[in-house]
Amino acid sequence: MSFAISNVSFKSLAVVLSYNLRLCRKYSYKTVRRPDSAFVSRKLTAPQVEHMEEKQAPNDLTKHLKAKILATGPITVAEYMREILTNPLSGYYMNRDVFGREGDFITSPEICQIFGELVAVWVVSEWRKLGSPTPFQIVELGPGRGTLARDVLKVLAQFKLSKEFSIHMVEISPYLSKVQAQRLCFSTETINDENSTHYLTGKTASGINIYWHKRLEDVPRKFSIVLAHEFFDALPVHKLQRDGKQWKEILIDVNKADTTDKNKSLPFRYVISKAPTPVSHLYQPIPEETRDSLEYSLDTDRLISMMSDRFECEGGIGLIMDYGHFGEKCDTFRAFKKHQLHEPLCAPGTADLTADVDFRQIKRIAEENGKVICFGPVEQGSFLKKMEGDARLEQLLSNALPENHDIIRSGYKMLTDPNQMGKRFKFFSIFPSVLKEHLEKFPVNGFQ
Numbered sequence: 198m199s200f201a202i203s204n205v206s207f208k209s210l211a212v213v214l215s216y217n218l219r220l221c222r223k224y225s226y227k228t229v230r231r232p233d234s235a236f237v238s239r240k241l242t243a244p245q246v247e248h249m250e251e252k253q254a255p256n257d258l259t260k261h262l263k264a265k266i267l268a269t270g271p272i273t274v275a276e277y278m279r280e281i282l283t284n285p286l287s288g289y290y291m292n293r294d295v296f297g298r299e300g301d302f303i304t305s306p307e308i309c310q311i312f313g314e315l316v317a318v319w320v321v322s323e324w325r326k327l328g329s330p331t332p333f334q335i336v337e338l339g340p341g342r343g344t345l346a347r348d349v350l351k352v353l354a355q356f357k358l359s360k361e362f363s364i365h366m367v368e369i370s371p372y373l374s375k376v377q378a379q380r381l382c383f384s385t386e387t388i389n390d391e392n393s394t395h396y397l398t399g400k401t402a403s404g405i406n407i408y409w410h411k412r413l414e415d416v417p418r419k420f421s422i423v424l425a426h427e428f429f430d431a432l433p434v435h436k437l438q439r440d441g442k443q444w445k446e447i448l449i450d451v452n453k454a455d456t457t458d459k460n461k462s463l464p465f466r467y468v469i470s471k472a473p474t475p476v477s478h479l480y481q482p483i484p485e486e487t488r489d490s491l492e493y494s495l496d497t498d499r500l501i502s503m504m505s506d507r508f509e510c511e512g513g514i515g516l517i518m519d520y521g522h523f524g525e526k527c528d529t530f531r532a533f534k535k536h537q538l539h540e541p542l543c544a545p546g547t548a549d550l551t552a553d554v555d556f557r558q559i560k561r562i563a564e565e566n567g568k569v570i571c572f573g574p575v576e577q578g579s580f581l582k583k584m585e586g587d588a589r590l591e592q593l594l595s596n597a598l599p600e601n602h603d604i605i606r607s608g609y610k611m612l613t614d615p616n617q618m619g620k621r622f623k624f625f626s627i628f629p630s631v632l633k634e635h636l637e638k639f640p641v642n643g644f645q
């Protein structure tokens with residue numbers, strides 16, 4: 198792949214922008230505290246257990262999972278997560294809006310418009326740095342309510358780029374894809390052809406085409422800017438545990454009725470595999486791995502390899518925004534319901550399941566064949582400030598009614614304050630290796 202390369206000053210781009218005012222949104226954000234890390238024999242306090250017993254009427258997903266386990270034996274945590282989040286009939290994401298004050302958690306684009314605007318400025322500045330290849334695709338993985346895409350579209354329109362690109366949403370949820378389409382499109386069409394690579398298409402008021410795909414492999418192979426905000430944390434993880442020289446896997450089994458364990462009110466329990474499993478065999482730890490237990494996402498590996506391959510062959514860049522660590526955490530698998538931590542084995546399908554993203558593993562997989570180079574992870578607060586977030590905040594305030602100043606300031610503070618979302622949430626970018634020298638001269642915005 199070759200690029201015509203020109204550089205662009207980020208500040209000049211920021212000056213071009215004249216934003217409309219939309220208030221920061223006022224909600225709590227997805228807590229990132231970890232639950233009890235003794236996940237194999239999870240101890241629960243009495244009030245928690247009571248809370249669970251109260252809510253324990255088995256739902257369809259519980260019955261389905263129990264039947265499956267009784268028929269074929271304990272399942273992996275990854276399979277449990279996949280069923281709960283994306284089971285076509287009753288998966289958590291499939292039939293409802295789970296975001297915001299009425300939902301279970303709130304994400305950065307939903308908190309304050311500055312987030313999406315600065316991501317858009319990053320997109321434009323990095324695209325121009327690559328010589329403004331056209332036409333290009335903006336691909337968003339797991340777009341939620343479509344709020345990030347809406348803010349990105351708004352800023353790209355300010356740059357008069359509406360004719361240069363199409364948008365490709367990778368969204369598994371039929372319900373959320375409709376929410377996104379309603380928010381973004383002037384007209385839509387459902388595609389019923391099973392040979393089609395997209396299942397929904399629409400046009401924005403300014404004529405930009407948007408396509409919805411179930412999988413990244415269905416997105417056309419063209420120059421793409423891939424955005425993923427709180428997507429990788431929703432992908433299933435396997436939980437592995439070292440046993441001498443080999444790795445075994447934590448599995449999920451049906452809880453026996455006669456157990457004397459305090460967790461007896463839960464429908465399921467964690468067990469350790471008797472022998473290595475396919476994934477514990479497949480997993481290749483780095484030689485210096487010191488952890489005795491860890492979470493490993495095969496789905497993330499697969500998607501990152503696919504992105505790296507596409508970026509090398511057709512060109513493109515990726516921006517991953519998520520909470521995560523650099524290979525030091527062991528147990529981050531958790532559930533959220535109504536903005537509170539929730540027991541992941543309780544009332545499956547009624548709460549979000551998530552695990553921190555392992556950026557060290559993403560970097561390792563992305564760079565293993567030399568196709569791409571990675572930057573970050575950097576902290577969200579640092580990224581947003583380097584992208585001139587403070588200046589944007591002042592600009593917003595100068596256009597806002599005085600009674601709205603507090604909500605705008607508190608939204609921006611929530612995104613950037615190290616004690617709120619500023620440190621725990623990270624930005625990570627992926628570029629084709631062919632750009633290495635160019636990016637040394639003109640570093641990636643927000644990652645310098």
Ligand SMILES: C[S@@+](CC[C@H](N)C(=O)[O-])C[C@H]1O[C@@H](n2cnc3c(N)ncnc32)[C@H](O)[C@@H]1O
Pocket residue numbers: 282283290304305306307338339340341342367368369370373411425426427428431432
């Ligand atoms: C935690 S939400 C994040 C939403 C949005 N990016 C935000 O930050 O507000 C995860 C999103 O990914 C989608 N999703 C989850 N698993 C998916 C999968 N395997 N393939 C495609 N989309 C998926 C969900 O439906 C949802 O839109």
